[in-house]
Amino acid sequence: MAIFGSILDAIIIINTILAIITVFRTPRDIAATWAWLLVLIFIPIFGFIVYAFFGRRLPKSSLLRLSGSAKKQVKRQIKQQKQKLGKFNDKENPNNKIVNDSQGLVKFFMNTASAPLLGHNEIETFTNGPDFIKQLFTDFRNAKSSINIEFYAFSHDKIGRQILDLLVKRLKKGLMFE
Numbered sequence: 001m002a003i004f005g006s007i008l009d010a011i012i013i014i015n016t017i018l019a020i021i022t023v024f025r026t027p028r029d030i031a032a033t034w035a036w037l038l039v040l041i042f043i044p045i046f047g048f049i050v051y052a053f054f055g056r057r058l059p060k061s062s063l064l065r066l067s068g069s070a071k072k073q074v075k076r077q078i079k080q081q082k083q084k085l086g087k088f089n090d091k092e093n094p095n096n097k098i099v100n101d102s103q104g105l106v107k108f109f110m111n112t113a114s115a116p117l118l119g120h121n122e123i124e125t126f127t128n129g130p131d132f133i134k135q136l137f138t139d140f141r142n143a144k145s146s147i148n149i150e151f152y153a154f155s156h157d158k159i160g161r162q163i164l165d166l167l168v169k170r171l172k173k174g175l176m177f178e
Contacts, residue, residue: 015044146176
């Protein structure tokens with residue numbers, strides 16, 4: 001019986017050390033750290049199985065990694081943009097005012113994030129929901145080849161169902177979604 005107690009004590013000590021190493025290996029908020037520590041310590045073997053499925057974070061390097069052709073395309077766009085930025089030094093030309101005013105920001109994004117400035121984009125700011133929803137439906141209806149939308153949740157209400165119905169109709173007509 002004393003051997004069984006010694007083995008159990010060794011398992012608990014090893015489990016606690018492994019739990020601490022496992023949880024503190026990746027930075028996370030304090031509540032998640034304490035929650036995983038408790039799970040791993042108080043549920044010795046099963047806790048590690050649960051952590052393997054739900055607690056591990058994917059490394060950002062693999063999440064944000066571009067494929068070879070995409071990386072080449074971004075590098076080519078940045079190179080072209082750097083060449084073009086050198087041509088926009090004509091301060092007398094009013095068409096170059098925006099480019100000249102934001103040249104520092106453009107260079108910053110190109111050098112730090114490999115994010116080239118892309119043309120043919122428009123930004124519209126909405127200060128109230130009804131105008132935004134009206135424009136959203138108009139844009140969905142007028143989309144020609146794809147819809148790129150970044151929403152994390154749709155409410156199960158009248159507007160949410162209308163958006164979903166419209167997206168389903170557009171999908172059936174062959175539009176691609178991202």
